[in-house]
Amino acid sequence: MGSISVVRSDSNLPCTTLDSKGTAWRDWVLNNLQRGCKPQTMLQSMAANAWDIESAGLALDEALALLARPHDWRTARPYINTPTNYLDCGDRIAQVLFSLQHPRIVLIDNLLSHQECDTLIELAEQKGIKKSAVVDRESGQFVDHHARSSSGSYFTRGENEHVACIEKRLAGITDWPVTHAEGLQILKYEPGQEYRPHFDWFDPNQPGSAKQLLRGGQRLGTFVLYLTDVEAGGSTVFPTLGVEVFPRKGAGVFFADVDETGKTEQKSLHGGSPVIKGTKIVATYWQRENKYG
Numbered sequence: 001m002g003s004i005s006v007v008r009s010d011s012n013l014p015c016t017t018l019d020s021k022g023t024a025w026r027d028w029v030l031n032n033l034q035r036g037c038k039p040q041t042m043l044q045s046m047a048a049n050a051w052d053i054e055s056a057g058l059a060l061d062e063a064l065a066l067l068a069r070p071h072d073w074r075t076a077r078p079y080i081n082t083p084t085n086y087l088d089c090g091d092r093i094a095q096v097l098f099s100l101q102h103p104r105i106v107l108i109d110n111l112l113s114h115q116e117c118d119t120l121i122e123l124a125e126q127k128g129i130k131k132s133a134v135v136d137r138e139s140g141q142f143v144d145h146h147a148r149s150s151s152g153s154y155f156t157r158g159e160n161e162h163v164a165c166i167e168k169r170l171a172g173i174t175d176w177p178v179t180h181a182e183g184l185q186i187l188k189y190e191p192g193q194e195y196r197p198h199f200d201w202f203d204p205n206q207p208g209s210a211k212q213l214l215r216g217g218q219r220l221g222t223f224v225l226y227l228t229d230v231e232a233g234g235s236t237v238f239p240t241l242g243v244e245v246f247p248r249k250g251a252g253v254f255f256a257d258v259d260e261t262g263k264t265e266q267k268s269l270h271g272g273s274p275v276i277k278g279t280k281i282v283a284t285y286w287q288r289e290n291k292y293g
């Protein structure tokens with residue numbers, strides 16, 4: 001990347017992280033941002049050259065603030081900001097209970113009212129809840145699979161006012177367009193049923209992924225919304241992290257399927273542990289790279 005002089009006068013202000021690796025790096029960051037390089041691409045170069053990802057992100061934030069473009073690189077994936085313990089969803093206030101930066105995971109309570117959970121279940125039952133399928137790696141087709149014993153139902157995006165309202169809320173808190181998402185999927189697990197650990201992203205090296213990637217690009221973020229309380233079992237588990245999220249009616253967990261550089265997130269491995277007692281019903285919402293549908 002070449003050098004162009006930085007024109008803004010306030011770009012000489014000292015910045016803690018941006019300056020931490022000397023003036024050559026400071027100039028490199030500011031110059032490349034000014035000539036239109038994508039912060040995501042720069043983050044990858046920085047991470048490969050002497051920066052840790054956290055500091056590189058902070059340095060980019062500082063540089064973007066100097067250039068009066070605060071945080072715009074973060075909009076390259078759905079991201080939940082947690083400056084307060086409350087999330088203003090527009091039509092309701094939800095509470096942040098847990099937040100992890102790497103990989104990005106946020107647990108939110110009161111994302112849906114109990115009435116909204118019940119209505120979503122009713123609407124799904126009216127459509128019919130059938131044995132769930134997974135995407136076949138070779139063909140890209142949906143097939144039955146022993147790793148997923150739940151049953152489910154799909155809504156198309158904006159299929160009715162109720163799902164449209166929920167989609168709008170999820171799009172709003174992640175600052176990601178409602179058009180860049182799949183419709184809500186409802187999953188129902190009875191005792192003994194589970195969804196073994198897997199990734200929600202499509203593996204670009206698998207032939208079956210091409211079909212999925214053509215329609216909306218990569219999955220960038222996942223929401224699992226808990227529509228029922230479950231007496232025992234049925235947690236959403238992240239085996240690599242040793243994290244387990246227990247279902248609570250109206251709560252939801254968001255996790256990023258790609259990291260801050262846009263690469264598939266290996267630490268997002270997750271599953272639905274077997275239900276032991278009760279019925280677990282969740283809605284999943286996948287946010288895509290591009291317009292979906």
Ligand code: PD2
Nearest residue numbers: 224235236270271272282284
């Ligand atoms: O039901 C769950 O907790 C769960 C866990 C992991 C659902 C999914 N993945 C999924 O539908 O992808």
Ligand code: ZN
Nearest residue numbers: 198199200270
């Ligand atoms: Zn999943």
